Amino acid sequence: xxxxxxxxxxxxxxxxxxxxxxxxxxxxxxxxxxxxxxxxxxxxxxxxxxxxxxxxxxxxxxxxxxxxxxxxxxxxxxxxxxxxxxxxxxxxxxxxxxxxxxxxxxxxxxxxxxxxxxxxxxxxxxxxxxxxxxxxxxxxxxxxxxxxxxxxxxxxxxxxxxxxxxxxxxxxxxxxxxxxxxxxxxxxxxxxxxxxxxxxxxxxxxxxxxxxxxxxxxxxxxxxxxxxxxxxxxxxxxxxxxxxxxxxxxxxxxxxxxxxxxxxxxxxxxxxxxxxxxxxxxxxxxxxxxxxxxxxxxxxxxxxxxxxxxxxxxxxxxxxxxxxxxxxxxxxxxxxxxxxxxxxxxxxxxxxxxxxxxxxxxxxxxxxxxxxxxxxxxxxxxxxxxxxxxxxxxxxxxxxxxxxxxxxxxxxxx
Amino acid sequence: xxxxxxxxxxxxxxxxxxxxxxxxxxxxxxxxxxxxxxxxxxxxxxxxxxxxxxxxxxxxxxxxxxxxxxxxxxxxxxxxxxxxxxxxxxxxxxxxxxxxxxxxxxxxxxxxxxxxxxxxxxxxxxxxxxxxxxxxxxxxxxxxxxxxxxxxxxxxxxxxxxxxxxxxxxxxxxxxxxxxxxxxxxxxxxxxxxxxxxxxxxxxxxxxxxxxxxxxxxxxxxxxxxxxxxxxxxxxxxxxxxxxxxxxxxxxxxxxxxxxxxxxxxxxxxxxxxxxxxxxxxxxxxxxxxxxxxxxxxxxxxxxxxxxxxxxxxxxxxxxxxxxxxxxxxxxxxxxxxxxxxxxxxxxxxxxxxxxxxxxxxxxxxxxxxxxxxxxxxxxxxxxxxxxxxxxxxx
Numbered sequence: 001x002x003x004x005x006x007x008x009x010x011x012x013x014x015x016x017x018x019x020x021x022x023x024x025x026x027x028x029x030x031x032x033x034x035x036x037x038x039x040x041x042x043x044x045x046x047x048x049x050x051x052x053x054x055x056x057x058x059x060x061x062x063x064x065x066x067x068x069x070x071x072x073x074x075x076x077x078x079x080x081x082x083x084x085x086x087x088x089x090x091x092x093x094x095x096x097x098x099x100x101x102x103x104x105x106x107x108x109x110x111x112x113x114x115x116x117x118x119x120x121x122x123x124x125x126x127x128x129x130x131x132x133x134x135x136x137x138x139x140x141x142x143x144x145x146x147x148x149x150x151x152x153x154x155x156x157x158x159x160x161x162x163x164x165x166x167x168x169x170x171x172x173x174x175x176x177x178x179x180x181x182x183x184x185x186x187x188x189x190x191x192x193x194x195x196x197x198x199x200x201x202x203x204x205x206x207x208x209x210x211x212x213x214x215x216x217x218x219x220x221x222x223x224x225x226x227x228x229x230x231x232x233x234x235x236x237x238x239x240x241x242x243x244x245x246x247x248x249x250x251x252x253x254x255x256x257x258x259x260x261x262x263x264x265x266x267x268x269x270x271x272x273x274x275x276x277x278x279x280x281x282x283x284x285x286x287x288x289x290x291x292x293x294x295x296x297x298x299x300x301x302x303x304x305x306x307x308x309x310x311x312x313x314x315x316x317x318x319x320x321x322x323x324x325x326x327x328x329x330x331x332x333x334x335x336x337x338x339x340x341x342x343x344x345x346x347x348x349x350x351x352x353x354x355x356x357x358x359x360x361x362x363x364x365x366x367x368x369x370x371x372x373x374x375x376x377x378x379x380x381x382x383x384x385x386x387x388x389x390x391x392x393x394x395x396x397x398x399x400x401x402x403x404x405x406x407x408x409x410x411x412x413x414x
Numbered sequence: 415x416x417x418x419x420x421x422x423x424x425x426x427x428x429x430x431x432x433x434x435x436x437x438x439x440x441x442x443x444x445x446x447x448x449x450x451x452x453x454x455x456x457x458x459x460x461x462x463x464x465x466x467x468x469x470x471x472x473x474x475x476x477x478x479x480x481x482x483x484x485x486x487x488x489x490x491x492x493x494x495x496x497x498x499x500x501x502x503x504x505x506x507x508x509x510x511x512x513x514x515x516x517x518x519x520x521x522x523x524x525x526x527x528x529x530x531x532x533x534x535x536x537x538x539x540x541x542x543x544x545x546x547x548x549x550x551x552x553x554x555x556x557x558x559x560x561x562x563x564x565x566x567x568x569x570x571x572x573x574x575x576x577x578x579x580x581x582x583x584x585x586x587x588x589x590x591x592x593x594x595x596x597x598x599x600x601x602x603x604x605x606x607x608x609x610x611x612x613x614x615x616x617x618x619x620x621x622x623x624x625x626x627x628x629x630x631x632x633x634x635x636x637x638x639x640x641x642x643x644x645x646x647x648x649x650x651x652x653x654x655x656x657x658x659x660x661x662x663x664x665x666x667x668x669x670x671x672x673x674x675x676x677x678x679x680x681x682x683x684x685x686x687x688x689x690x691x692x693x694x695x696x697x698x699x700x701x702x703x704x705x706x707x708x709x710x711x712x713x714x715x716x717x718x719x720x721x722x723x724x725x726x727x728x729x730x731x732x733x734x735x736x737x738x739x740x741x742x743x744x745x746x747x748x749x750x751x752x753x754x755x756x757x758x759x760x761x762x763x764x765x766x767x768x769x770x771x772x773x774x775x776x777x778x779x780x781x782x783x784x785x786x787x788x789x790x791x792x793x794x795x796x797x798x799x800x801x802x803x804x805x806x807x808x809x
Contacts, residue, residue: 056754094750099609099706101746104474108747111470128608129702136622150533188598189607194533217595218607 040139041114042343046089047082049074049330050109052120052130057097058219058244062322063122065274066144067092068313069323070119073330076308083334084343091115099129106130110139116343117142117333119326124148124190131156140345142333144326146269146291148194149402150413154349158372159329159364160322161292162402163198169377170239170267170290171202173392179236181209185226185250186241188215195241195269198404198413205409211235216242221249227257230264240268247271251283261286267379272320276386284382291321292375293361294388302360318386319360328359332366332373365397372400448646451729452639459635469624476631476699478739479638483692485720485731486641487685492717493725494649495681496661497578501586502689502716504593505561507708509690511597512560513697514610515544516553521614524548529612530605541603550617557694558687565686566679573675573682578664587710594709609704616698630698637695638732641688646728648684657681689716722764724771733772 041048051070053063074088082088091113093105102121109115110133117140121127124147134141134155141156149163174182184199186192196213203210211233214226227250230238242250247268254266267288273295276284295306295318305327309319332355337343340351353368365374374397380388404410463475484502491497518528519540531537546552568589572582597604605611619626648654659667660674667674697703706712716735723734741760745753768774 055751092750094746094753096746096754099607099611099704100700100702103700103702104477104743105746107470107473112468123607125607125609125704125706128611129704132612132614132701188595190601193601193606215599217598 039114040116040343040345042086042116045086047084047086047343048089048091048113048115049333050106050113050115050118050120051090051092052095052102052105052109052118053092054097054122054126055092055094059095059097059122061278062244062274063095063120065317065320065323066120066122066326068317069309069319069327070330072309072312073327075312077330077334083337084341095121095126099123099125102126103129103133106133106141107137110134110137116140116337117348119144119329119333121145122322127151127156128190138345140333140348142326142329144329145322146325148191149198149404150194152370152372152402154371155345156371157329157332157352157366158370158400158402159325159332161375161377162372162400163195164401164404164407165292165375165377165398166269166290167195167198168202168404168407169394169398170269170288170379171199171206171208173288173290173379174237174239174267175206175208177237179208181211181233181235181237183211183230183233183235183238184213184241185230185238186213186215187218187220187243187246189218189243191243192241196239198410199239201409201413216246216250218243218246220246223250223253226250227253227259230254231257231259235264238264238266240266241270242268243270247275248279248283251279251287255283261288271382272322273318273386273388274320274323276382276388277318281382281384281386285384287382288391289380289382289388291378291380291388293321293324293359294378294380294390295319296380296387296389297361297378299360299362301358301362305360321361324360328357328361328364328373331357331359332364336366363397367400370400370402372402374399452643455642456639459639460632463635464628464631469627472631473627473699474743475736476627476634477696478736479631479634480692480696480699481716481719481739482732482735483638483641483695484689484716485723485735486638486645487688487692488716488720489725489728489731490645490648490657490688491681491685492720493727493731494654494657494661495678497678497682498580498583498717499586499682499685500583500710500717501588501590501713502685503590503708503710503713504586505565505686505689506693506696506712506716507593507597507703507705508561508564508693509557510693510697510703510707511604511610512547512553512557512690513694514613514703515547516550517613517616517697518610519544519548520550520617528605528610530608530610531602537602544603554694558690561686561690561693562683565683569679569682570675573678576675587713590708590710590713594705597705597708605704607705609702609706610697611702611704613697613701621698621701627699630695634695634699637691641691642728642732649728653677653680718761720771722761722771724773727771727773730771730773737772 051067053067054060055064055067071090074090077083078087091109093109095102095105106118109118119142121130121141121143122145127143127147130141131153135153139155142159143156144159146161146166147158182203184196186196192215200210212229214229216223216226265288267290269290271279271289272291305324306319310317335355335357336348336352339355340347352366352371355366357364362376367374376397377394378390379392381391382388404413464472467475484506488499488502491499522528527537527540547556572585577585598606613621615621616626616630619629621627656667656672656677660677664674693703719735719738720731721734722738723732724730742757745756749756764771
């Protein structure tokens with residue numbers, strides 16, 4: 001009967017599949033060095049680099065500014081003759097604010113376009129998603145955003161701040177201002193949760209009290225409860241790791257609850273010039289931020305950067321820390337390639353230690369061991385004009401310490 | 415014709431054995447067509463695709479085929495059973511997480527812990543609920559059974575209380591949202607928004623090796639074909655007829671003495687099992703499972719693929735899911751800045767001009783060819799054949 005024949009054929013097909021699968025097996029996990037890297041295609045008179053940012057989805061508003069800034073650096077380098085005599089040809093892909101898409105596009109850039117390096121990613125989740133792709137293919141990623149630390153991939157260069165270059169100085173500043181208690185507010189994802197773990201360890205060691213810790217889902221705009229809890233806690237300061245749109249709702253609620261920057265300052269680590277514009281200065285005036293760069297940072301390199309950016313994208317466009325870090329990343333990659341004399345990833349990595357660049361934020365130095373860069377920490381105050389003015393800086397670049405090994409209070413964290 | 419024989423009112427449904435052929439079906443032609451269809455599908459998936467596509471594109475196809483497996487399940491539950499399952503991400507996630515937890519533990523080695531636990535959770539030892547997943551004998555069946563058990567529990571409650579239509583859809587969405595919030599909140603033990611990533615091996619095989627990636631692709635393609643064969647038998651069985659009857663007239667079926675809740679429950683549980691299996695195979699193919707893959711938006715995207723393909727047909731959901739996923743990749747590579755508009759336009763065009771989905775294209779073309787022949791749906795639609803036969807003399 002028909003059914004019987006169908007089944008026999010199905011069984012036959014499945015046996016075939018199984019047989020094909022078993023005979024076609026490749027290397028086992030126990031084999032050493034089985035996966036070979038993909039080499040970049042540098043045969044022509046151009047060299048391709050990948051730009052991997054979210055151009056759609058919730059992260060697009062931030063990541064598009066990073067893309068613009070990378071393009072600016074590429075144009076500058078091409079105008080000055082390119083890298084090792086080759087013009088840079090950027091290949092853009094949209095990560096779509098979706099982590100597996102980031103992994104897919106990274107793989108595409110590496111194995112189909114055979115780019116020499118990739119610049120981009122913003123959220124930690126997207127970085128964690130692409131990290132195995134870069135490690136598998138032995139390809140390079142330049143990651144431009146401050147993050148939660150506790151990571152050191154041999155195939156990623158971290159040009160944004162790690163925790164000891166942003167969060168720890170922020171806490172030091174609060175402590176120096178006499179803050180004895182803090183309240184932690186953050187979006188519910190990996191960066192805020194990890195940052196808050198570090199903050200709690202710091203607080204315990206420095207005689208600060210953490211009066212509360214609250215998380216809102218990414219994109220949440222309901223902050224009535226949280227702000228009430230903050231208000232009744234009577235904390236000296238609030239440490240804010242909210243991301244994106246949530247900040248708008250939080251600060252509106254904060255102001256309408258009668259809380260002010262003078263009575264209870266908020267230190268934010270994800271609000272830069274671009275976000276200030278979106279949230280509205282009337283809600284933010286006087287509040288604090290911790291970064292490594294502001295549009296107002298003095299120096300010739302920054303004046304040039306700001307002028308070039310505004311000339312290309314419009315006079316009303318601000319520059320911000322992640323944009324600057326992305327811009328610096330492209331220039332650092334150029335310097336590494338030129339020092340190595342080749343685009344080869346291993347040679348570039350070997351050449352990276354000690355590379356310096358006169359960046360808009362001041363002199364930065366690549367630490368070859370951690371593949372992070374030494375950066376000056378800066379605390380800023382948001383002004384009525386939407387710009388952020390520095391109120392404190394670390395005086396000299398702070399050496400990166402992603403695992404906080406030099407901080408005794410952080411010994412239990414990693 | 416298969417008039418549904420009334421059962422004594424007290425007894426529940428007796429689903430006919432899977433694969434039973436409705437009596438009175440003209441056997442020859444349709445079976446031949448089905449066999450030819452399967453042979454063609456197998457040839458495309460096993461011979462043509464690996465030869466034409468690069469390793470990267472083949473890995474993408476593997477990913478699409480996983481989505482297609484979920485779509486096959488939605489085709490049963492929604493297309494045949496009328497349950498708009500807007501929360502299949504939950505079952506996809508359960509399967510995916512079960513598999514990823516096992517693979518992470520296998521990577522960590524005996525007694526080891528996944529890397530992220532020390533980082534985010536500062537745990538000294540493996541949480542209790544992770545432990546069984548160290549054994550493949552637990553984890554592998556769990557990828558399918560866990561979603562089915564959850565679906566069974568939820569379905570028993572929901573269908574008995576006669577929750578249906580929009581209420582059912584909203585409920586399944588809420589479940590997807592709840593699961594995402596739970597996973598993100600328990601960052602120390604679930605990896606939070608990052609999900610479980612950086613998976614190195616698949617039962618001892620190094621996933622970085624392109625040969626092994628190819629093997630994973632073959633396993634996925636084979637599984638999809640097997641699921642399609644199973645689905646075909648299911649929808650041709652007496653149970654399949656009953657499911658359609660419940661979709662089209664639940665009260666009538668109830669008055670005939672059947673229990674519609676049980677009929678729907680079976681379809682819902684089968685669809686959940688397929689989604690779980692898809693999630694489990696997605697993990698070695700893509701190397702990541704995260705809340706972003708199982709929340710409300712991806713759950714809706716699963717359904718969009720099915721709608722575009724044609725939900726009431728056997729192959730429609732598969733074609734739709736693969737087409738939508740492929741279009742997404744192709745458009746976003748070609749137009750990184752504007753692809754979302756183009757994708758939206760595509761959906762609007764399909765819904766406006768092809769309400770039966772891509773699968774109805776075939777019928778449309780045939781109707782044009784033959785002239786005024788009143789073919790209701792194409793050969794892809796195996797369900798309405800009875801109705802068709804009453805109107806159309808065998809050609």
